[in-house]
Amino acid sequence: MHLNFLALAVPFFLTFMGLEYLVAHKRGKRYFKFNDSVANISVGIAERLLDTFTVGLFYFLYDYLHRHYALFDIKPGVLLWVALLVCTDFIWYWYHRLAHEVTLFWCAHVVHHQSEEFNYTVSARITVFQAFIRTGFWAVLPVIGFPPAMITSMLLVHGLYPFFIHTRTIGKLGILEYILVTPSHHRVHHASNPKYLDKNYGDVFIIWDKLFGTFQKEEEEPIYGLTKPLESNSFLWQHFHFLLEMFYSVKRASGWRNKLCVVFGKPDYVDPAAREVLEESFLLRNRTITETPKLNNYVVWQMAATLTLLFIFLLLEYYVPVFVQVCVTLLILLTLINCGAIMEQKRWVFYLEYARYSVLCFALYYYWPHPSLLTLAVLVLTTALWFRSRLKERYYRLVYGYTRT
Template sequence: MHLNYLAFAVPFFLAFIGLEYLVSRRQGKTYFRFNDSVTNLSIGILERLLDVFTVGIFYFVYEYLHRRFGIFDIKPSMLLWVALLICTDFIWYWYHRLAHEVSIFWCAHVVHHQSEEFNYTVSARITVFQAFIRTGFWAVLPIIGFPPAMITSMLLVHGLYPFFIHTRTIGKLGILEYILVTPSHHRVHHASNPAYLDKNYGDVFIIWDKLFGTFVKETEEPVYGLTKPLQSNSFLWQHFHFILEMLYTVRRTSGWRNRLRVIFGKPDYVDPAARGELERIYLVQSKEKGSSTKLYNYVLWQIVCTLVVLFTFILFEKYVPVPVQVGITLLILLTLINCGAIMEQKQWVFYLEFPRYIVLCIMGYYWWPHPVFLCIAAIIMITAFYFQSLLKEHYLRMVYGYPRT
């Protein structure tokens, strides 16, 4: 069987997240919060899912650039693998630094810094937007002459290391602090303390930060998250809030030169008042508070089921027809939006069940294209619409513990 063994990254990471949770509890520390962890995992689930469709695109880009523009014809050897590691990490440093210093790049990277906790789940906060931007930076590698297979293998290894530095359960690591990026260094990077802002960009080696003057030691307890906390669990808002803030500022800025400075200059040029104005328009907060147990249980089982579907889908990717792949992607996306909206206690979460049902019906009809299936599916949908008010009240009571008007 042609299985995609990269699927085992999902249970691998989940096992370490569970281990970190147990260690933190044993240390008497509270490093995990339910809402924070769920939003972190939700973003990671979508990125892992979209990787199925984008990895081939990235490989094609590397292959095309290597074949058409490669300066050298590099063959794998121990020395050149080391050279590729150093080049990859050097390029990462500059990608990462510019992701903090250029608004258009910060639009994608800000998602990684929104969490107000710091644990292994934070490493999952990578978006497909970041993947495309990083590919643009790493495109220099095939032009140098590194073959695509070599680059892809290195990026897998290089991408594994950062997972283990997103933790508070590991202290300082002695002599390794002078060579590698350690959890201590990366805690600084994720902190919003004024002394820690825009520091420690390295991914594997800390030497680049020391060389280019962006290194700071961990001396005071970090405060994690953005300098202005997001205060929202919305899956969509976390992905798009800064893009909207940047466009809001551009719209209210006169002169093309000034507008371009907002887009390609520092994120500081984005109007700080934009967030509050956009939140007022798009994020109407619920004043009611539901049963946390009901809410958490419903979100939790959805995330667990989504992880099982994700693992199975990636593992058997080559055997899943394209229409079903699209259906699974839509179903997972709707579920992640649902989880974020439930934690925001939105009333419209009920209506998300209709598109989820439609997607399931389309996939079901693909496997069993029979008129009887369509008739049953249509009867259920018509019945649901007819008893919509009653179903909505029951649904919201089940999710939040109270009916809403």
């Protein structure tokens, strides 16, 4: 069988998240919060899922640039692998730095910094938007002459290392602090303390930060998250809030020069009042949230089912028809939106179940296009709509432990 063994990354990373949780618990440290961890993993699931559709596009770009514009004919060798690692990390430094210094790039990267905790689940907060931006920077590598297969292999290795520096369970590492980006260095990067802002952009080597004046060692206890906390578990709001803030600020800015400064200048140009205004229109925050065991258990079971489906989907990717791939993608994304909405106890979350049911029926009909299945699906949906009020009441009792009004 032609399996996609990159799917093993899912249980691999989950195992280390679990181990870190056990170590922190044994030490009496509360490094994990339920809502925060669910939100982090949700972002990671979406990115890994959408990577299925983009990785081929990225490879095609590298291959096209290498065949048409390569300056040198580089062949794999020990020294050239080392050179590729150094070049990859150097480009990463500038991508990462500009992702903090340019509003348009920060719109994609801000998601990685929203968590107010710091643990292995935070490393999952990578979006597909970041992947597109990074690819634009890494497109320099095939132009230099590095072969696409060599680049792709290096990016897999280079992308693995940062996972292990998102932790508070590892202290300072002696002499390695002078060479590599360590957990201590990266804790500084994720902190919102004034002295830690915009520091330590490196991914593997810390030498770039020391060379370009952006290095800061860990001194005081870091405070994690954005300088203005997001305070939302919404999957959609986490992904798009700053993009909306940018558009809002562009609309309010006078003159093309000021509008361009908002988009391509520092994030400081974004109107600080934009978020509060947009929250009133889009977020509709529920101020009376009461967590219940039923709510948390329902979210846990949904996340467990989603991770299992993601693993199977990735493992058998080459055997899944395109239509079913689209259905699985929609089903997982709807579930992630559902989990975020449930944690915020939104009233409209009940109606997402109709959407998930419809997608599931389409996928089943693809494999068994029999009129009886279609008839049954329509009958069930019609019955559900007829008894909508009663079903809604039971749904809220099941999920929240009480009836929503």
